[in-house]
Amino acid sequence: MTRSALISIRLLLIIALWAAPALAQNEHRHGGQEEQGKHRNPTDLKSYLEHLDSAERDQDQKPAQVIEALALKPGLAVADLGSGSGYFTRRFVEAVTADGKVYAVDVEPEMLEYVKASLERAHQPYSVEFILAGSDSPKLPTKSVDLLFVCNVVHHLENRSTYFANVIPALKPSGRVAIIDFYPDKRSGNLGFPKHHLVARDTLVAEMAKAGYRLFREHGFLPKQYFLEFVPEQAPH
């Protein structure tokens, strides 16, 4: 190896060592870190929760339009899979009222505690059950929900076809699954975390078909995310 090649390699190593903490910081700030090749929550959960709940998020996330599109009625049962800060959970509580039921489901106990505290602060009657999920199961009771809502969570799930096939028994006979997630291309802009875990819309539709679902409705008003509704090919028994 020539002397100049050795100097170039040394320089590259120095740059890599200098850049690594800066990249990690960026991931951490915006909501995602890598652990053994998997997408994980950032370690600073407090600032992550603030990020998920921030008012600026409404501009692209359009929560009121999402709730309207889902056509929820009082009395329905909704599971918010990967409820995070409760950004959508609280809106579901309002839509289905205390006559309905909301399941806040997350793998992170601190997330569930945060949602509970925020509901209590609102002093609004609610019927919410908190479920500490397993990474491969939401642990929902059989025939418990009219809607399983999954926003920005599918890219956290492994073996998605198996996961969603196993979830069918938790749906009521006319139950559906609504999935919102970021486009893995430039439409989602700079998310602050690497996009290689994101799932393309067509890939997800194919995975859901494998799991036993068909695409029932698609909404196109979110600028950075697809928004798909699926129903099981065969009604859950």
Ligand SMILES: C[S@@+](CC[C@H](N)C(=O)[O-])C[C@H]1O[C@@H](n2cnc3c(N)ncnc32)[C@H](O)[C@@H]1O
């Ligand atoms: C990007 S946040 C989205 C939070 C919320 N859905 C929202 O849109 O504001 C992802 C959430 O999914 C949770 N999560 C990750 N893997 C999960 C799994 N296998 N089951 C349930 N929740 C999961 C994380 O703990 C985190 O709260």
